[in-house]
Amino acid sequence: MNDSVNVTAVADDGARKKDVKRKMRGIKRSAFAFPYLALSVIFVIVPLFIMLYYAFTDSVTGAFTFDNFKRFTDGWSASLILGKSLLAALVTTVICFLLAYPLALALSSTALNKKFVLVMLFILPMWINSLLRTYAIKIVLSILNVPETGFAIWIRVIMGMVYDFFPFMLLPLYSVLSGMDRSLTEASQDLGASPVQTLFKVTLPLSVPGIVSGVLMVFMPTVSTFAISDILGNTDTYMFGNIINQWFNSSSGWNIGSAYSFILLILIAVTVLIANLITKGKTETGGIL
Amino acid sequence: MNKNVKTGVVWSFVALMLVFMYLPIIILIVFSFTDARALGVWSGFSVELYVDLFNNAQVMTALGNSLILAFVAAMLATLLGTAAAVGIFHMRKWKKHTANFVANITMENAEIVTGVAFMIFFLVVRLPNGWITLIIAHTMITVPYVILSVMPRLSQLNPNLYEAGLDLGASPMRSMFTVIVPQLIPGMISGFIMAFTLSLDDFIVSKFINGNVSTIPIYLYNALAKKGVDPTLRALSAVLFVAVLAVLIAMNIVSAKRRKKQLVL
Numbered sequence: 001m002n003d004s005v006n007v008t009a010v011a012d013d014g015a016r017k018k019d020v021k022r023k024m025r026g027i028k029r030s031a032f033a034f035p036y037l038a039l040s041v042i043f044v045i046v047p048l049f050i051m052l053y054y055a056f057t058d059s060v061t062g063a064f065t066f067d068n069f070k071r072f073t074d075g076w077s078a079s080l081i082l083g084k085s086l087l088a089a090l091v092t093t094v095i096c097f098l099l100a101y102p103l104a105l106a107l108s109s110t111a112l113n114k115k116f117v118l119v120m121l122f123i124l125p126m127w128i129n130s131l132l133r134t135y136a137i138k139i140v141l142s143i144l145n146v147p148e149t150g151f152a153i154w155i156r157v158i159m160g161m162v163y164d165f166f167p168f169m170l171l172p173l174y175s176v177l178s179g180m181d182r183s184l185t186e187a188s189q190d191l192g193a194s195p196v197q198t199l200f201k202v203t204l205p206l207s208v209p210g211i212v213s214g215v216l217m218v219f220m221p222t223v224s225t226f227a228i229s230d231i232l233g234n235t236d237t238y239m240f241g242n243i244i245n246q247w248f249n250s251s252s253g254w255n256i257g258s259a260y261s262f263i264l265l266i267l268i269a270v271t272v273l274i275a276n277l278i279t280k281g282k283t284e285t286g287g288i289l
Numbered sequence: 290m291n292k293n294v295k296t297g298v299v300w301s302f303v304a305l306m307l308v309f310m311y312l313p314i315i316i317l318i319v320f321s322f323t324d325a326r327a328l329g330v331w332s333g334f335s336v337e338l339y340v341d342l343f344n345n346a347q348v349m350t351a352l353g354n355s356l357i358l359a360f361v362a363a364m365l366a367t368l369l370g371t372a373a374a375v376g377i378f379h380m381r382k383w384k385k386h387t388a389n390f391v392a393n394i395t396m397e398n399a400e401i402v403t404g405v406a407f408m409i410f411f412l413v414v415r416l417p418n419g420w421i422t423l424i425i426a427h428t429m430i431t432v433p434y435v436i437l438s439v440m441p442r443l444s445q446l447n448p449n450l451y452e453a454g455l456d457l458g459a460s461p462m463r464s465m466f467t468v469i470v471p472q473l474i475p476g477m478i479s480g481f482i483m484a485f486t487l488s489l490d491d492f493i494v495s496k497f498i499n500g501n502v503s504t505i506p507i508y509l510y511n512a513l514a515k516k517g518v519d520p521t522l523r524a525l526s527a528v529l530f531v532a533v534l535a536v537l538i539a540m541n542i543v544s545a546k547r548r549k550k551q552l553v554l
Contacts (some may be wrong), residue, residue: 029461030453033376033388036369036432040391043429044403046392047410051402054409103306106299118303120541125310129490131509132526136313138513139320139523143329163313200445224399227492230514241401248405248497258409261402272397 048265054258068259078243078260082223085240088154089222092161094217096169097211099162104173105203108180119174120185126167134231137163141232148234157233161222168217176210177203209279216275220268240264314530321527326520327375338524350510357488358420358504362427363397363484370484371436375469377436378443392433400493404431408497415497426498427488435480442476482540505529515543527532 034043058065072078107119125133132221137160146156184206188198226241325332329488342348377388395403408418409428416422446469454464492506500506509526512519 027380029465030376030384032465033374033380036373036436037388037391038375039369039429040394043407043410043425044394045391047406050409050413051406099306102302106303109299118307119309120538122310124534124537125314127486127490127537128314128530129492129506129509131492131506131513132529133313135509135513135518135522135526136317138518139317140313141330142327143316166310220399224401226401227510227514230510242397243403244401248408254409257405261405264399265402268397268399268402287487 007215051258051261054255055262057255058154059252059255068256069263071138071256072263073257081238081243082240082263083120084238085223088158088161088237088239089219090166090223091158093169093215093218095158096166097214099167100169100173100214101211104170104177107174108178110182120173123167126171130164131227131231133230134160134166138232153233153237157237159228160228160232161225164228165218165221168221170181172210172213172217173207174210176207180206212275212279216271220271223267225265315442317523318527321523324520328518338521339370339528341521342524343526345521347490347503348505348508348521351503351505354502355504355506358423358427358502359485359488361424362431362488363481365424366431366435366484367477367481369423370432371439371470371473372482373432373474374436374439375465375473378440392436396433400430400491404494404497407494411498418498419502422498422500423495423502423504426494427491430491431484431487433482434483435477438480438483439473439476442473446472 055068056066058062058067072082103122107122141156141159146152146159148156180203185198185202188202189195193201223239224241224244225239226245229237229239229242240260241264244257245258247253247260304355320329320331322334322336323331324335324337335499350479373388373392375384377392380388404426409424411418450468451464454468455461459467490506492504492510495507496510509522512522
């Protein structure tokens with residue numbers, strides 16, 4: 001903040017006074033954040049602690065208990081659904097990545113780098129309500145006659161998820177690839193690497209921040225979604241979000257629902273933490289934020 | 290590979306992906322012009338679904354509610370978020386980290402967890418679900434996005450301007466409102482638009498705290514989750530698709546003309 005070089009004692013004293021003054025003003029300016037932060041404590045942080053309290057108390061007696069968490073492993077039904085959700089999220093994320101990465105490469109390649117409208121067209125659906133996009137997929141599925149039974153139900157749900165979350169994978173990948181220094185890939189090719197080698201040894205490692213934020217924006221949202229299964233699937237394709245939603249729909253299920261929400265919260269915190277470790281805090285958020 | 294062949298391959302891949310992306314939307318719009326009850330059945334051209342839609346009082350009420358809620362929440366979020374951005378920008382070290390962490394909670398958290406946490410909280414403080422709870426929740430979840438749009442403007446500002454205001458005798462408040470705020474207006478506008486859109490879009494958080502206030506996404510969810518979907522939904526979806534796309538494309542074209550090659554949203 002204070003860049004002044006201390007030449008003489010007088011100048012030093014003056015600079016310090018100025019610094020003190022500036023600090024006082026700085027404190028005043030940071031106070032502008034107070035209303036929002038105070039409201040956040042009341043409406044965001046306190047509710048999470050109340051949820052935590054619910055998670056550890058009995059719905060009838062209100063006594064402290066671990067039973068709500070025990071239900072998670074009892075009979076394994078909830079943990080099985082969490083497992084299924086994680087698997088479905090993994091499949092969705094991988095498909096999104098395999099489609100989005102080549103597309104991001106193509107959009108940022110010299111062949112059509114300047115086609116800003118094209119990039120815009122791919123990003124726009126992100127701003128259309130996900131329920132509407134899911135409904136559009138439902139119509140496509142009924143035209144294609146994809147049945148609502150057996151394994152096909154998973155195809156329906158995964159298709160809906162890929163379609164819904166695809167732009168969220170594409171955007172961070174595109175912004176990291178289009179911002180990449182082209183001379184690096186040129187250098188790699190000048191040094192004799194084949195295009196495939198360049199892709200795997202130069203481009204891919206350099207796009208890690210984009211990949212990480214793409215995965216973050218697809219993986220956990222898939223685990224916690226409930227609308228897609230409600231619209232395209234059935235109880236077999238319930239995601240972890242459906243279970244939480246279900247418990248909160250019955251007035252006696254809030255304590256168990258809170259416990260499950262808490263598990264989801266921990267999972268999200270862990271994935272964000274891992275993401276930060278991989279990228280050392282430099283995730284590519286792209287233009288949407 | 291021949292350069293032209295390569296360009297051709299790239300183009301056809303991009304075109305194919307574009308078809309995947311927009312075909313479902315186009316099909317939906319096409320099927321909104323037929324009045325068959327079942328999905329994916331064409332029973333001749335008809336605008337009956339649109340007539341039904343505009344005569345549907347529930348939809349019209351939900352639409353009005355959605356717009357009012359989005360406007361009020363986005364206004365509040367813009368005020369709080371701009372002030373918060375100024376504050377956080379001038380924080381140092383742990384204070385800044387803590388403030389950023391707090392602002393990140395609702396963005397990183399699963400919406401369903403945010404929603405149920407609000408629901409439990411409003412029950413505990415005995416605030417009945419409805420307009421007030423919706424406005425509080427929508428404001429709180431959209432403020433972080435306003436902060437994110439205002440913050441880049443702040444870092445472009447000349448840091449001496451505020452001080453100059455103070456040196457010339459303005460109070461901190463006055464210096465803030467007459468010197469800093471006018472320069473933040475572009476960031477505030479895009480923050481407002483983002484908050485407005487996010488509020489219009491939200492149904493996960495709203496679903497738990499809406500009481501008997503219906504919004505468009507809540508209406509959609511309730512209608513879609515029921516099997517044997519009401520066919521007027523096709524007309525409603527088509528209208529919403531076209532409206533959103535038209536607004537976004539117009540906004541991007543305007544901004545592309547002004548600042549070259551920058552996506553607004």
